[in-house]
Amino acid sequence: MFFKLLSAVLLAAACLAPSFAAPENSNAAAKSLPDNLADFRARGPASSTPNAARETEDSIVSRTTRTYISHTGNAFVVVLTQTKMDSAAYSLLTAALPAGQQMKLDAIGTASAADPRTVVFFKGNSFVKITAADSAAPNNSSEVELNGLAGALAGQLSSGENDIPVLVKHLPNWETMQPRASYAVSLQALKDLLPRQRVLDVISFAGSAEAALANYDAGKLLIIEFNTAKIASDNDWNIKTKISELRSAGENANALPSAYRRVGNYSVFVFDAPSEPVANELIDQVKYQQVVQWLGNDPYVYERAVREFTDTTLGVFVSVVKASGLALVTCLGVGGFLGALLFTRRRTRTRNVKAYTDAGGMLRLNLDEMTPETDPARLIGPGVR
Numbered sequence: 001m002f003f004k005l006l007s008a009v010l011l012a013a014a015c016l017a018p019s020f021a022a023p024e025n026s027n028a029a030a031k032s033l034p035d036n037l038a039d040f041r042a043r044g045p046a047s048s049t050p051n052a053a054r055e056t057e058d059s060i061v062s063r064t065t066r067t068y069i070s071h072t073g074n075a076f077v078v079v080l081t082q083t084k085m086d087s088a089a090y091s092l093l094t095a096a097l098p099a100g101q102q103m104k105l106d107a108i109g110t111a112s113a114a115d116p117r118t119v120v121f122f123k124g125n126s127f128v129k130i131t132a133a134d135s136a137a138p139n140n141s142s143e144v145e146l147n148g149l150a151g152a153l154a155g156q157l158s159s160g161e162n163d164i165p166v167l168v169k170h171l172p173n174w175e176t177m178q179p180r181a182s183y184a185v186s187l188q189a190l191k192d193l194l195p196r197q198r199v200l201d202v203i204s205f206a207g208s209a210e211a212a213l214a215n216y217d218a219g220k221l222l223i224i225e226f227n228t229a230k231i232a233s234d235n236d237w238n239i240k241t242k243i244s245e246l247r248s249a250g251e252n253a254n255a256l257p258s259a260y261r262r263v264g265n266y267s268v269f270v271f272d273a274p275s276e277p278v279a280n281e282l283i284d285q286v287k288y289q290q291v292v293q294w295l296g297n298d299p300y301v302y303e304r305a306v307r308e309f310t311d312t313t314l315g316v317f318v319s320v321v322k323a324s325g326l327a328l329v330t331c332l333g334v335g336g337f338l339g340a341l342l343f344t345r346r347r348t349r350t351r352n353v354k355a356y357t358d359a360g361g362m363l364r365l366n367l368d369e370m371t372p373e374t375d376p377a378r379l380i381g382p383g384v385r
Contacts, residue, residue, distance in 0.1 A: 168212050
């Protein structure tokens with residue numbers, strides 16, 4: 001009887017847990033939309049908005065809406081969406097870019113985009129969309145107020161990692177492609193970006209996989225990152241099997257990837273390329289850069305320190321030997337040159353000195369070798385006694 005009662009209590013608690021968690025998350029989001037923001041005041045309380053983002057519904061924690069009025073009377077509707085992770089908020093931003101606009105980094109929040117009537121940005125795990133409520137044509141004053149409200153709200157939000165997802169930076173030429181690249185944290189969001197590609201049906205986003213899609217001249221490049229080698233290997237096998245099945249069934253070439261390859265824990269696709277070699281050249285530019293972060297103390301820190309010390313010491317020793325050898329060779333070369341020059345000059349001076357004598361008829365020893373040898377044939381012989 002006791003165990004049945006305990007089971008009933010636990011089941012009731014499990015059923016009621018989401019209902020308690022939802023108001024808590026909603027209240028946390030409402031605190032980020034206070035009654036006053038800089039020169040703006042709220043009109044009415046904050047209200048929760050039903051989740052309309054089907055592609056990221058698993059990553060969204062809450063969505064809150066509130067209207068603000070400027071001192072000139074302009075009204076703006078603010079929709080604040082909080083997600084489980086920063087990358088999900090970035091994904092919402094890429095999907096909500098105004099037509100014809102590109103994303104800018106560090107303008108408002110971590111990344112943002114704007115047109116005369118709308119500002120969208122993300123910061124940390126928050127995605128914000130601010131829209132002018134008035135239907136009248138926007139003017140310079142309303143645009144300034146729109147951006148001012150966005151900046152004031154961004155200043156109150158948590159920064160999180162304060163950067164765009166790392167996967168975006170692994171796109172070839174990412175600085176140029178990032179403002180127009182799409183991002184997905186769920187399989188459904190990825191299918192919405194590439195609706196014709198049936199090969200995506202076998203991909204699993206288990207383990208919080210993420211994907212980046214960018215349009216190049218060579219075609220559409222898709223990189224899907226998996227968190228473990230096991231998950232990457234399983235998906236790689238499923239993808240290759242599915243591609244073979246589609247080709248055997250005579251699937252239209254436009255509904256198949258132009259090229260596919262596994263790169264580390266990445267599954268890399270190229271779609272709509274003019275040829276397979278061109279697609280492979282684009283895949284060759286993708287480099288898998290693994291980052292290992294220890295949750296506790298790094299067990300290899302001592303080995304790394306010893307290796308760095310050894311490398312540094314060896315480098316200093318080699319540099320000293322090279323410098324010493326170069327100095328020795330330089331000294332010998334310069335000394336030899338100056339010695340040869342001095343020797344040649346002394347020889348030249350010796351040959352140019354004229355013979356002379358200051359012995360005054362007396363015997364003089366030719367010690368300095370400056371007087372030429374006397375010719376014995378011209379000497380007067382001994383007198384006859």
